[in-house]
Amino acid sequence: MSNASPDTLTNATAVLVARRPDALASLARHAEAFVIPGAALLAGLGVFSAFLVVLGKSPSAFFLAVYLGGFGSAFSLDNSLTHASPLLLTALCVALPARLGLVIIGGEGALVLGGLAAASIALPLHGMPYFVVLPAMAAAGALVGGFWIGIVGALRTFRGVNETISSLLMAYIGIALMNQLVEGPLRDPASLNKPSTYPIGDAYRLGNIPGMQVHWGLAVGILACIACWALMERTTWGFAARVAGGNVRAAQVQGLPVGKLILAFTFIAGACAGLAGMIEVAAVQGDANASLASGYGYTGILVAFLARQNPLAIIPVAFLLGAIDASGSLLQRHLGLPDATVQVLQGILFITILFSDTLYGHIKWLNPDLWVRARP
Numbered sequence: 001m002s003n004a005s006p007d008t009l010t011n012a013t014a015v016l017v018a019r020r021p022d023a024l025a026s027l028a029r030h031a032e033a034f035v036i037p038g039a040a041l042l043a044g045l046g047v048f049s050a051f052l053v054v055l056g057k058s059p060s061a062f063f064l065a066v067y068l069g070g071f072g073s074a075f076s077l078d079n080s081l082t083h084a085s086p087l088l089l090t091a092l093c094v095a096l097p098a099r100l101g102l103v104i105i106g107g108e109g110a111l112v113l114g115g116l117a118a119a120s121i122a123l124p125l126h127g128m129p130y131f132v133v134l135p136a137m138a139a140a141g142a143l144v145g146g147f148w149i150g151i152v153g154a155l156r157t158f159r160g161v162n163e164t165i166s167s168l169l170m171a172y173i174g175i176a177l178m179n180q181l182v183e184g185p186l187r188d189p190a191s192l193n194k195p196s197t198y199p200i201g202d203a204y205r206l207g208n209i210p211g212m213q214v215h216w217g218l219a220v221g222i223l224a225c226i227a228c229w230a231l232m233e234r235t236t237w238g239f240a241a242r243v244a245g246g247n248v249r250a251a252q253v254q255g256l257p258v259g260k261l262i263l264a265f266t267f268i269a270g271a272c273a274g275l276a277g278m279i280e281v282a283a284v285q286g287d288a289n290a291s292l293a294s295g296y297g298y299t300g301i302l303v304a305f306l307a308r309q310n311p312l313a314i315i316p317v318a319f320l321l322g323a324i325d326a327s328g329s330l331l332q333r334h335l336g337l338p339d340a341t342v343q344v345l346q347g348i349l350f351i352t353i354l355f356s357d358t359l360y361g362h363i364k365w366l367n368p369d370l371w372v373r374a375r376p
Contacts, residue, residue, distance in 0.1 A: 037306055044353070048345050048348050070322075082213075082214050088314060090299070090300025090303075092301075095309040105299070109171035111277040113295060115278060115288050119288035122136075126201060142272075148270050178293070198287065202286075224271060225314050230293070240261060276296065277292060291358060302321060306349070328342045
């Protein structure tokens with residue numbers, strides 16, 4: 001039996017009532033991050049369904065094919081996870097600078113150059129142990145990718161160049177540079193129909209996770225997402241980056257090194273994309289060739305925006321987009337739709353996600369201030 005007096009119970013009830021608006025405000029604040037992207041995703045799927053109807057195709061048949069191609073069997077799941085692996089890292093290339101208020105969309109260039117650097121460094125190291133060559137390949141890919149996107153950060157810091165435009169142009173330059181080197185001085189003479197570098201060799205290929213037909217790049221990507229989340233949420237550098245992203249002038253007044261933060265985070269972002277290129281070479285391609293420019297860097301933009309730049313949320317979103325990518329061949333066989341249909345879907349989703357950004361803070365029942373003002 002409780003010994004609490006009536007006055008004590010009355011006071012406790014009053015405290016709960018007083019705290020209710022704060023609890024509702026917190027709920028609204030967290031719900032907004034899920035409701036708005038979810039609604040944007042559904043809206044994008046609705047628009048794409050209308051697009052399919054215009055083409056004379058069944059939306060239900062399309063989404064069934066996507067489900068079967070991405071989740072319908074153990075092979076489909078493994079294929080989806082394989083496609084998701086580079087998306088985890090290219091999405092980080094967008095998400096990390098975004099916390100500083102930067103919109104970087106040049107991960108594709110860092111990926112292809114990172115892959116090229118990894119393949120190039122492996123050749124003179126032939127004959128050395130596996131545990132020496134693979135880390136060297138990873139370091140080369142990360143350093144080149146970090147340098148490439150770091151140039152974008154330097155242009156923004158020292159010259160005030162818009163990072164969105166410069167990163168996109170740097171992506172085109174990176175792809176052209178990779179093609180020039182692969183088709184020129186780094187070309188394997190034996191690669192007749194598809195120019196590529198010399199193969200890295202089976203001894204230095206990245207194997208599969210035990211019990212799965214998915215390479216270790218998936219684990220690397222997940223660990224990178226966790227590490228980047230810890231960097232942003234549990235370190236003083238991450239806190240400083242969030243402050244600078246919220247208000248650059250206020251951060252400068254407080255003495256925060258905004259320029260150094262931009263340089264550091266753009267380098268880390270590029271290193272993630274460069275590491276994705278290394279993994280594609282070591283686990284999938286076996287050499288550097290034009291297939292490295294397969295659009296993972298651009299799809300990573302959609303993943304990052306759909307995940308609201310949260311490194312942990314990138315993990316499930318990358319899996320979802322990887323499943324859509326993996327279903328492309330099934331769509332072509334069963335529905336007679338080209339592979340580009342998946343890119344149309346991604347483009348529509350990207351537009352609806354961008355539009356949904358205008359809704360934050362404008363939906364009344366998701367506004368935390370509404371519940372705070374409702375305090376009795």
